[in-house]
Amino acid sequence: MCLCHNPINCIVPPHMLDVMLLRGDKSVRKMAESLLKIGESTREDRAASMGSGVVPANDGSGTFVSHAMAMGAPGAHTCNREVYDGEEKAALPGVLVRGEGDPPTGDVEVDRAYEGAGAVFDLYSEEFNRNSIDGFGMTMIQTVHHRRNYNNAFWNGLQMAYGDGDGRIFQTFTELSVIAHEISHGVVQHSGGLIYQGQSGALNESYADVFGAMTQQRRLGQTVYEADWLVGRGILGPEINGVALRSMKAPGTAYSDALLGQDPQPYHMDFYVNTTSDNGGVHINSGIPNHAFYLYCMYMGGNAWEKPGQIWYRALQQINNPHATFGDWAAQTLDASISLYGAGSYEMLMLRRAWNLVGIDV
Amino acid sequence: MGFVTAGCLVMMIKISTSGGFGGLSMAGVSRVAMVEDLPAAQLDVYCKAFAPDALQAMAQTSPPAGRADTVTYQITVTDADGAHQFELDETQLPPDLLDLIDALPQD
Ligand SMILES: [Zn+2]
Numbered sequence: 001m002c003l004c005h006n007p008i009n010c011i012v013p014p015h016m017l018d019v020m021l022l023r024g025d026k027s028v029r030k031m032a033e034s035l036l037k038i039g040e041s042t043r044e045d046r047a048a049s050m051g052s053g054v055v056p057a058n059d060g061s062g063t064f065v066s067h068a069m070a071m072g073a074p075g076a077h078t079c080n081r082e083v084y085d086g087e088e089k090a091a092l093p094g095v096l097v098r099g100e101g102d103p104p105t106g107d108v109e110v111d112r113a114y115e116g117a118g119a120v121f122d123l124y125s126e127e128f129n130r131n132s133i134d135g136f137g138m139t140m141i142q143t144v145h146h147r148r149n150y151n152n153a154f155w156n157g158l159q160m161a162y163g164d165g166d167g168r169i170f171q172t173f174t175e176l177s178v179i180a181h182e183i184s185h186g187v188v189q190h191s192g193g194l195i196y197q198g199q200s201g202a203l204n205e206s207y208a209d210v211f212g213a214m215t216q217q218r219r220l221g222q223t224v225y226e227a228d229w230l231v232g233r234g235i236l237g238p239e240i241n242g243v244a245l246r247s248m249k250a251p252g253t254a255y256s257d258a259l260l261g262q263d264p265q266p267y268h269m270d271f272y273v274n275t276t277s278d279n280g281g282v283h284i285n286s287g288i289p290n291h292a293f294y295l296y297c298m299y300m301g302g303n304a305w306e307k308p309g310q311i312w313y314r315a316l317q318q319i320n321n322p323h324a325t326f327g328d329w330a331a332q333t334l335d336a337s338i339s340l341y342g343a344g345s346y347e348m349l350m351l352r353r354a355w356n357l358v359g360i361d362v
Numbered sequence: 363m364g365f366v367t368a369g370c371l372v373m374m375i376k377i378s379t380s381g382g383f384g385g386l387s388m389a390g391v392s393r394v395a396m397v398e399d400l401p402a403a404q405l406d407v408y409c410k411a412f413a414p415d416a417l418q419a420m421a422q423t424s425p426p427a428g429r430a431d432t433v434t435y436q437i438t439v440t441d442a443d444g445a446h447q448f449e450l451d452e453t454q455l456p457p458d459l460l461d462l463i464d465a466l467p468q469d
Contacts, residue, residue, distance in 0.1 A: 148464045
């Protein structure tokens with residue numbers, strides 16, 4: 001027998017409360033928080049997720065889309081970058097060393113982060129009509145030299161942070177595909193979010209890799225056939241036997257090293273890795289949707305940010321399901337291909353084939 | 363097992379990590395420190411920072427909903443009551459504590 005005073009607390013399971021916390025409007029988030037008995041620090045999280053909710057679509061279809069898409073064509077987009085020096089400490093953001101319009105500092109990490117964020121901003125603005133991370137011109141805050149010998153880069157809900165690596169396993173994280181990957185996690189958050197666990201977490205990872213590779217290709221002026229489809233090329237230490245951290249063209253082949261072992265990414269659902277570590281293998285199983293995107297690009301030709309990128313971006317804006325599985329995501333991309341290019345179009349049929357080739361029926 | 367240092371009940375701190383941008387366990391940290399071996403000037407700082415009650419309070423907080431690629435810390439603190447295990451996202455750990463972890467020698 002349910003004895004709660006609040007009937008919602010009796011009905012709504014915890015995973016739904018997670019969704020409400022992530023995607024609801026202010027009052028819903030407040031209610032979900034109280035139900036989940038979340039502590040003090042969540043006030044900051046809520047501030048971070050402001051603007052990440054979804055709204056009804058303008059077309060009266062009864063669906064929901066992200067704020068950024070519902071806004072339609074915005075006015076002039078403004079790029080605002082701030083790069084901070086973490087001075088090998090953990091406190092964020094650190095000391096501001098380069099703001100928007102400032103000249104290069106001479107610190108290669110600072111300047112790469114600044115230039116890289118500009119390339120990501122341009123991709124989203126010029127190809128997807130999105131004004132920065134949140135669609136509303138959010139300042140892109142980046143901290144380099146984060147902590148000592150830190151082998152990582154992350155998005156913390158508010159900003160990007162990059163370690164320098166320990167020089168042995170990693171030697172840098174300010175490589176363009178990595179910068180674009182981290183900023184794209186922010187785009188995911190401000191597009192309704194994909195819960196960072198299991199398949200939805202792997203989709204979050206895959207979206208970040210897709211837009212990381214896309215940013216790199218656009219910067220280099222590469223077609224899908226010219227690109228290397230590597231994520232994190234050159235960031236591994238000089239003694240590591242590997243070319244990058246991940247390969248979208250051939251998941252599982254980016255490195256093979258005595259210290260790191262073999263790149264564990266699968267390219268097909270038959271090899272899906274069930275694990276509890278790494279939030280349920282979010283950096284492992286992302287190889288499957290990564291490879292589907294690559295295969296689709298091979299069918300389409302041209303540039304990744306054209307038809308494939310438009311479909312992936314639209315799917316993210318419209319999916320309205322933070323717990324999406326690979327099958328849900330594939331279906332959403334198919335819907336996006338139909339709305340953009342028509343039912344039964346070559347674009348739609350080849351997309352279905354790409355998903356089938358990685359073991360996902362749609 | 364070492365002696366209980368005056369004013370400090372923590373005897374051993376063991377830290378390992380998983381997750382992060384690469385998802386590579388080998389890229390993480392693995393640290394074990396006997397509190398009695400730490401520099402005397404740092405003893406009190408580490409004792410307070412790694413007190414089970416303090417870590418428990420951190421574990422009660424929620425990491426930011428949209429975060430990605432952050433590192434998960436597995437921290438085991440052993441005191442007279444036995445081993446206390448915590449799993450914490452790095453966004454749940456205060457910067458001062460992360461700096462203390464970075465200052466410990468690699469296992
Ligand atoms: Zn990521």
